[in-house]
Amino acid sequence: MAEAVEGAATARRAPAAKPAQGIDLRQINAVRAAIQDGRLTQARRTTLGGNDAIAQAALEAGARFFGGYPITPSTEVLEYAARHILGVGGSYLQMEDEIAGIAAAIGASLGGVKAFTATSGPGFSLKQENLGYACLVEIPLVVINVMRGGPSTGGPTDPGQSDVMQARWGTHGDHPIVAIAPATVQECWEETVRAFNISEKYRTPVILLPDAKVGQMKEPVILPPLSQVPIVNRPRPTGAPEEYEAFGQTASGVPPLAPFGEGYRSHFTGLYHNRKGLPTKDVRLVDQLQKRIHAKLETREARADILKTEEFFAADAEILVVAYGITARAAKDAVLEARAQGIKAGLLRPITLWPSDPGRCLPHLARAKRVIVAELNLGQYRLEVERLAYEAARAAGKVPTEVLGLNRVDTRLITPRDIFQEIAR
Amino acid sequence: MNAPLVCSLEMPDLRRTQMRRNIWCEGCGLGNMQQSISVALMRQLGRRLGVNFMEPAGLETIKNKVAMVSGIGCTSRMAGHLDFNTVHTTHGRSLAFASGLKMARPDLTVVLAAGDGDIFAIGGNHFIHAARRNLDMTLIVYDNRSYGMTGAQHSPTSTMGEVGASAPYGVFEPPFSLVDLAIGAGAGFVAQGAITTLQEHQDQLDELIAAGLEHKGFSFINVIGQCHTGWGTRNKRAEAFRYRQYIQQQVIPVDRWRELPAEARAGLRPLGIIHRVARPDLQSTPGYADCVSRSKKAVEAAAEEVEAIAPLPVVVDLRPARTCLRFAGSGGQGVITAGEIALSAAVRAGKNGVFTKNYGPEARGGEAYSDVTVSDGEIHYPQSDQLDVLVALNQETFDKFRKDVSATGRILVNATAVRETYGDARVLASPIGELLAREVRPPKRELGINILALALALDYLGLMSREAVEAAVMKGVGKKNPGLNQKALATGWAEAERLKTL
Numbered sequence: 001m002a003e004a005v006e007g008a009a010t011a012r013r014a015p016a017a018k019p020a021q022g023i024d025l026r027q028i029n030a031v032r033a034a035i036q037d038g039r040l041t042q043a044r045r046t047t048l049g050g051n052d053a054i055a056q057a058a059l060e061a062g063a064r065f066f067g068g069y070p071i072t073p074s075t076e077v078l079e080y081a082a083r084h085i086l087g088v089g090g091s092y093l094q095m096e097d098e099i100a101g102i103a104a105a106i107g108a109s110l111g112g113v114k115a116f117t118a119t120s121g122p123g124f125s126l127k128q129e130n131l132g133y134a135c136l137v138e139i140p141l142v143v144i145n146v147m148r149g150g151p152s153t154g155g156p157t158d159p160g161q162s163d164v165m166q167a168r169w170g171t172h173g174d175h176p177i178v179a180i181a182p183a184t185v186q187e188c189w190e191e192t193v194r195a196f197n198i199s200e201k202y203r204t205p206v207i208l209l210p211d212a213k214v215g216q217m218k219e220p221v222i223l224p225p226l227s228q229v230p231i232v233n234r235p236r237p238t239g240a241p242e243e244y245e246a247f248g249q250t251a252s253g254v255p256p257l258a259p260f261g262e263g264y265r266s267h268f269t270g271l272y273h274n275r276k277g278l279p280t281k282d283v284r285l286v287d288q289l290q291k292r293i294h295a296k297l298e299t300r301e302a303r304a305d306i307l308k309t310e311e312f313f314a315a316d317a318e319i320l321v322v323a324y325g326i327t328a329r330a331a332k333d334a335v336l337e338a339r340a341q342g343i344k345a346g347l348l349r350p351i352t353l354w355p356s357d358p359g360r361c362l363p364h365l366a367r368a369k370r371v372i373v374a375e376l377n378l379g380q381y382r383l384e385v386e387r388l389a390y391e392a393a394r395a396a397g398k399v400p401t402e403v404l405g406l407n408r409v410d411t412r413l414i415t416p417r418d419i420f421q422e423i424a425r
Numbered sequence: 426m427n428a429p430l431v432c433s434l435e436m437p438d439l440r441r442t443q444m445r446r447n448i449w450c451e452g453c454g455l456g457n458m459q460q461s462i463s464v465a466l467m468r469q470l471g472r473r474l475g476v477n478f479m480e481p482a483g484l485e486t487i488k489n490k491v492a493m494v495s496g497i498g499c500t501s502r503m504a505g506h507l508d509f510n511t512v513h514t515t516h517g518r519s520l521a522f523a524s525g526l527k528m529a530r531p532d533l534t535v536v537l538a539a540g541d542g543d544i545f546a547i548g549g550n551h552f553i554h555a556a557r558r559n560l561d562m563t564l565i566v567y568d569n570r571s572y573g574m575t576g577a578q579h580s581p582t583s584t585m586g587e588v589g590a591s592a593p594y595g596v597f598e599p600p601f602s603l604v605d606l607a608i609g610a611g612a613g614f615v616a617q618g619a620i621t622t623l624q625e626h627q628d629q630l631d632e633l634i635a636a637g638l639e640h641k642g643f644s645f646i647n648v649i650g651q652c653h654t655g656w657g658t659r660n661k662r663a664e665a666f667r668y669r670q671y672i673q674q675q676v677i678p679v680d681r682w683r684e685l686p687a688e689a690r691a692g693l694r695p696l697g698i699i700h701r702v703a704r705p706d707l708q709s710t711p712g713y714a715d716c717v718s719r720s721k722k723a724v725e726a727a728a729e730e731v732e733a734i735a736p737l738p739v740v741v742d743l744r745p746a747r748t749c750l751r752f753a754g755s756g757g758q759g760v761i762t763a764g765e766i767a768l769s770a771a772v773r774a775g776k777n778g779v780f781t782k783n784y785g786p787e788a789r790g791g792e793a794y795s796d797v798t799v800s801d802g803e804i805h806y807p808q809s810d811q812l813d814v815l816v817a818l819n820q821e822t823f824d825k826f827r828k829d830v831s832a833t834g835r836i837l838v839n840a841t842a843v844r845e846t847y848g849d850a851r852v853l854a855s856p857i858g859e860l861l862a863r864e865v866r867p868p869k870r871e872l873g874i875n876i877l878a879l880a881l882a883l884d885y886l887g888l889m890s891r892e893a894v895e896a897a898v899m900k901g902v903g904k905k906n907p908g909l910n911q912k913a914l915a916t917g918w919a920e921a922e923r924l925k926t927l
C-alpha cells in the first residue's frame with residue numbers, strides 16, 4: 001500500500017498560503033513533504049532519540065535558554081541542553097526545583113531570549129502556576145512534558161498519556177493553551193520547531209506532550225539544513241517607546257513584545273492589567289484582556305498555524321479510531337490490517353491535541369458508525385471526542401455516534417492487535 | 426499623601442507617571458525603601474554607565490538597563506511603581522525568574538524587591554540557591570516580620586509571642602536569622618538597614634543598597650521595616666511613627682554590635698554591611714568560561730556526526746515486511762546498548778528502524794530489555810508481541826518473554842545462564858557466557874556480552890552486513906575498548922556460523 005493516495009488528500013487540503021519553497025510545518029510529515037515536491041533538495045540525516053530530537057530542535061528553532069530540573073523520562077532534554085546550549089551562545093540552569101525551572105525560562109524569555117523547560121508527571125504538576133502566569137502575561141515559552149503514568153510518582157520509566165487533561169486545564173483560571181503530541185522522532189523535531197514558532201508568533205506558552213515511549217525511542221530522521229529551518233520570531237514594537245503597549249489591541253490580537261533594555265519599558269504582572277501592563281480593576285479592561293488572550297488563538301490564521309490532525313484512511317471510514325502519540329502508531333497498523341481484511345476503518349490522529357480540530361474531525365465523526373478513542377489513560381481525550389461527536393451530530397441533525405474508549409493504564413502499550421480486535425468486534 | 430516621611434527631594438522621581446500614587450498604606454516604610462532603591466540605582470548606575478542621572482538622556486539610559494523583578498505581597502508592588510523593565514511574578518518565585526533573566530541577559534542590572542514571607546517562606550528554597558549560585562543580582566527585602574497584604578499573619582521572621590491574625594494566641598514558632606541564613610547559603614554581600622524616624626538611617630540605606638549594587642555577585646540587603654496597620658495594630662504600635670521608634674530602639678551599628686558579648690546582643694539588630702567577600706559572580710568564573718568553550722567543541726563534534734545528503738522523493742511502503750528483535754537481560758548486561766547498536770547498524774545498512782527501551786526504576790540491576798524493529802519501509806508500532814527474535818541473556822527474561830515470540834520466531838538463549846528452556850522448539854542454545862569468558866576474556870565479568878550476543882543474533886538472521894554491524898559497534902561502545910569489542914564480534918560471528926550448520 002503506497003502512501004501517495006493519502007499524501008495527495010492531505011496536499012489538497014493544505015492551506016493556499018503554502019510557501020513556494022522550504023518547509024511548511026503545518027503539513028503532516030513536513031520535511032518529507034518538502035522533499036517529495038522538490039522544495040527541499042538538501043538535508044541532514046542522523047539517528048536520534050525522541051528527547052534529543054526535541055532538545056536539538058529547540059536549539060535549532062533559536063532557543064537560547066533552558067531552565068529545568070532532572071526527572072525521568074524527560075531528563076535527556078536537560079542533558080542535551082547542558083551539553084549544547086552554551087556552545088551556541090545560550091545558557092541554561094539546572095534549577096533548585098521544577099517551579100524554578102519554568103520561572104527561569106519565563107525570565108529569560110522576557111529578556112528577549114527564546115526559552116524552554118522540560119519535565120514529566122509530578123514536575124508538570126509543579127509547573128502549573130507559572131504556566132498560568134505565562135498565559136496571562138503572554139510569554140513565549142515551550143514546556144516539554146514527557147508523559148509517564150500517574151497520579152503521583154506512578155511509574156517513572158513507564159509510558160502514559162495521562163496528562164492530556166492537565167495540559168488543558170492544569171493551571172487555574174480560564175486560559176487558552178496549545179498542546180502538541182508528536183508520535184515519531186521525526187515529529188519530535190518538526191513539532192518542537194512548530195511549537196516555538198507558534199509560541200513566538202502568538203506570544204503564548206505551548207506544551208509539547210510526547211509520551212515516554214516517543215521521548216525514549218530512537219529513529220533515523222531527515223532534517224533540513226540549518227539555514228532552512230523555518231523560524232518565526234515574536235512581534236516587536238516599531239513605534240515610539242512612549243506609545244508602546246505590551247498588552248495593546250492589534251489587528252492580529254497579538255501585541256508586540258520588546259526585549260528588556262531597548263527603551264520599550266513595560267510592566268509585566270500576573271494581576272489583571274491594562275494595555276500598558278499596569279494593574280487594573282477596570283471591569284471592562286479585565287474582561288477585554290481575558291477574552292483577547294483567547295481570541296488571538298482563534299483567528300483564521302492562528303487556527304491554520306495551530307491545528308493539525310492527520311487523517312489516515314479516514315475519508316470513507318465507518319469505524320474511526322482516534323489516537324495520538326505512541327498509541328496512534330499502533331492504530332495505524334490496526335487500520336492497515338482492517339483495510340487488508342476489507343473493513344472500512346480509519347484513523348484521526350490529532351497532532352495538536354489542544355485546541356481540538358473540529359474542521360477536520362467533524363465530517364468523519366458524523367459519518368462514522370463507531371468511534372474508538374484509544375489512549376494510555378482512562379478516557380481523557382475521549383471526553384473531547386464525545387463533545388466533537390455531539391457537535392457533529394447536532395450539525396447533521398443526527399444522534400451522536402457512539403464513542404468508545406480503549407484504555408490501558410498498566411504501564412504497557414496498547415498494541416495493534418488490541419485496536420484491531422476493537423475495530424473488528 | 427503617600428510620600429515617604431523623608432526623601433531626597435532634589436533627585437528625579439523614578440516612578441511611572443501613571444503610578445505616582447503608591448498602593449501602600451500611608452506612612453508605610455516601603456515608600457522609604459523605594460526611595461532608597463531609586464537613589465542608589467541612579468547614583469550607582471550613573472557612575473557605572475558614565476551618565477548623568479540629572480539629565481533626561483542619562484536617566485533614560487539608567488531606566489532602560491534596570492530590570493526589577495518581584496514576587497507577591499506589599500513590597501512586590503514596587504515593581505509596578507517604578508519606570509524600569511519590571512516583572513511582578515508569582516508568590517515566592519522572583520529569584521527564579523530573575524536568575525533566568527540574568528543568565529540570558531547579563532548586561533541588565535537585575536534588582537529584586539520582596540517581602541520576608543515571599544522570600545523566606547514560600548520562596549525560601551530559591552533564596553538559598555540564589556545565594557549559593559551567586560549570579561550578579563541585588564535582592565532588597567522589606568522585613569516587617571509579617572504578611573501585610575493578606576492581613577497580618579505571622580511570617581518566618583515574626584517575633585515569638587507576638588500576636589497575628591493566624592497566631593491569635595501568640596507566635597509559637599522560632600524565627601529565622603536572615604543574616605545568618607544568607608551567609609550560610611553563600612551570599613557574598615549581606616547588609617542590614619532599617620526604616621526608623623532618623624534621616625541617618627535613610628541615608629545609610631541609600632548607601633547599603635548602592636554598595637550591594639556595586640558588589641559583583643549576589644547581594645542581599647535586609648531592611649527592617651514596619652507594618653503599622655497590620656502587625657502593629659495587633660502589637661501595640663499601630664502608628665507609623667511609634668512603630669519606627671520601636672525599630673529604632675533595636676538597631677545598633679554593626680561595629681558596635683560586634684564588640685558586644687553574645688549575651689548582650691539579645692534583642693539587638695546590627696545595621697550596616699555585615700558580610701562582604703569578593704568572589705567572581707557565576708557568569709564571570711573561569712569554570713563557567715571553560716564550560717562554554719567545551720560546549721562549543723561538543724557542538725562542533727555533534728555536527729560532524731550528521732550526514733549531509735541530497736534527498737530524493739520516495740514511495741513509502743506502508744505495510745512492509747519487518748523484523749522485530751528483543752535483547753533482554755539484567756540491567757548491567759548492556760542490552761539497551763545492544764539495541765541501540767542494532768538500530769545504528771540497520772540504518773547504516775540503508776534500512777529503517779526503531780529502537781525502544783524498557784527499564785525499571787531498578788534499572789541498575791533489575792531486568793531490562795530493548796526492542797529493535799527493522800524494515801525497508803514505514804514502521805508504525807515500534808514494538809511487537811510477535812517477536813522474530815528474542816535474545817535472552819538470563820533465565821528471568823527467557824521465562825518472561827518466551828510467549829512474545831511468534832510461532833516461527835527464534836529464541837537465542839545464553840545457555841550459560843538459562844538452564845530451563847521447556848523443550849521449546851524455537852530455542853537456539855548458545856553458551857554465550859562461556860564463549861565470552863573463554864574467547865574474549867574481558868577484564869570485568871560480562872563486559873562485551875551484549876556485543877557478542879548482538880553479533881551472533883544479527884549474523885544468524887543475515888539481516889545486515891557484518892561491515893554495517895562492525896561500523897556501528899566501533900562508532901559506539903567500540904571507541905573505548907576496540908580490542909575487546911573486535912574479539913566479541915569475531916566470537917559472535919563464529920558462533921553464528923556454527924549455529925547455522927545445526
Ligand code: SF4
Pocket residue numbers: 448449450453454455499569573574651652653654655
Ligand atoms: S499592609 Fe503593612 S506592609 Fe503593607 S503597605 Fe500597609 S503598612 Fe505597609
